[in-house]
Amino acid sequence: MFHKERCDIEPFESKVWLSSPTMHGEELKYMTEAYRTNWMSTVGENINEIERMVCHKIGCKYAVALSSGTASLHLAMKLAGEAIYGSTELGKGALNGHKVFCSDMTFDATVNPVIYEGGIPVFIDTEYDTWNMDPKALETAFDIYPDVKMIVLVHLYGTPAKMDEIKTIADRHGAIIVEDAAESFGATYKEKQTGTFGHYNCISFNGNKIITGSSGGMFLTDCLDDANKVRKWSTQSRENAAWYQHEELGYNYRMSNVIAGVVRGQLPYLEQHIVQKRTIYERYKEGLKDLPVSMNPYDEENSVPNFWLSCLLIDKDAMCRQVRSENEALSIGESGKSCPTEILDAIAGINAEGRPIWKPMHMQPIYRMNPFVVRDGNGRARTNAYIDGECLDVGMDIFNRGLCLPSDNKMTEQQQDRIIEVIKRCFD
Ligand SMILES: *Cc1c(COP(=O)(O)O)cnc(C)c1O
DSSP: OOOSSOTTSOOOSSOBOSSOOOOOSHHHHHHHHHHHTTOOSSOSHHHHHHHHHHHHHHTOSEEEEESBHHHHHHHHHHHHHHHHHOSOOTTTOTTTTOEEEEESSSOGGGTHHHHHTTOEEEEEOBOTTTSSBOHHHHHHHHHHOTTOOEEEEEOGGGOOOOHHHHHHHHHHTTOEEEEEOTTOTTOEETTEETTSSSSEEEEEOBTTSSSOOBSBEEEEESOHHHHHHHHHHHBTTOOSSSSOOOSSOOOBOBOOHHHHHHHHHHGGGHHHHHHHHHHHHHHHHHHTTTSSEEEOOOOTTTEEOOOOSOEEEEOGGGBOEEEEOSSOEEEEOBTTBBOHHHHHHHHHHTTBOOEEOOOOGGGSGGGTTSOEEBTTBOOOOOSSOOBTTBOSSHHHHHHHHEEEOOOOTTOOHHHHHHHHHHHHHHTO
8 A cells, every 4th residue: 555655754653633632621620629519410510601601602592511412413303393393292203204404424413313303314415615515405405305394404524504595595495404513613604603503503522522521512592492491301301390200201411510510621722722723724725735635615705614624635637546345445556646545544654543524424324215415406326436437426526535634733733744744645
């Protein structure tokens, strides 16, 4: 595999990660306080405080701290389903057989909660400008499925989607938006924070996100009723009675006050992390500018990403051959050309962590039979094959030609330069 001259590049002594937790000190103080005062459960000052802090940061009225971003998305799906189709019949799920339009190029936690509530994800292809849901494909989807009333939308890698276009289409069809801002906490679109555009909004404090609680997530809304419902559902749906009284299905989804202590210590560093991530992004952009590649793009006029992950897209005519099965990849090196597989191997070779682009949902074995809508109609692309040199859809194309670069905010300039050098040699 290492046919090109890069053997003289020293591997890092300690691994450079894709995106790992960065602690600052105050996290320990708040965790210790929870411990010292025995507020070690799902009630306490840390929880109250982070809910207040996040509302202030995001500009929303209510936040409910939960055990994960996925839990938040699940309860958002349930709320949306009940709002559209009426209250849930036990054992059926609030989306009971109804179709939901979903971002296609995303992490599967965006979409799985649709299934938890019995819905049917219909995947909407991606656009090249922000790597998010393509508004034109969404239009097409409403032409094909005019009865759909719900959209689940992600801001991939911290880059805001085309919100104006998507909201206009959603409004025209009376559809509710669930916003998955798990990767984009702190990013803005037209000076408004992501996590405020949907009817129901979700963020995550998972270990690899821009700030972390080690785990955790939040549900964000301006509606008091919805916030109260989510808080109640997340604590086993206990009614106000001396005994355990239940009228609705419950979940054990509330955040622990210890985890909230970590989040509380991290929140003041969100902006610092964004600056660090942005610096990494700009440095890659500058360092790789003479190569036939581009960085993950964003709408510079209307949006400011949080730059959570720096990604690369290789020009079509600079791609060498690569073959991917369901779980293995192989590349065939070629002078002047490269591919994600070769670059990821080379990066791993110096003890750094990159990752392929999130494999689009319509290409995943679990979702292979679900409808998938591209700009020009209802296309089902079943293989990774190019037809006459043209990729079948945008998500598959970005997956084939793109990769995520090591984007850890603790990476030094020297380390990043070494990674840039390794990438350059792949194109020798
Ligand atoms: C991380 C992530 C989630 C899930 O968040 P958890 O807190 O890990 O459950 C959902 N959607 C996207 C896009 C994510 O990256």
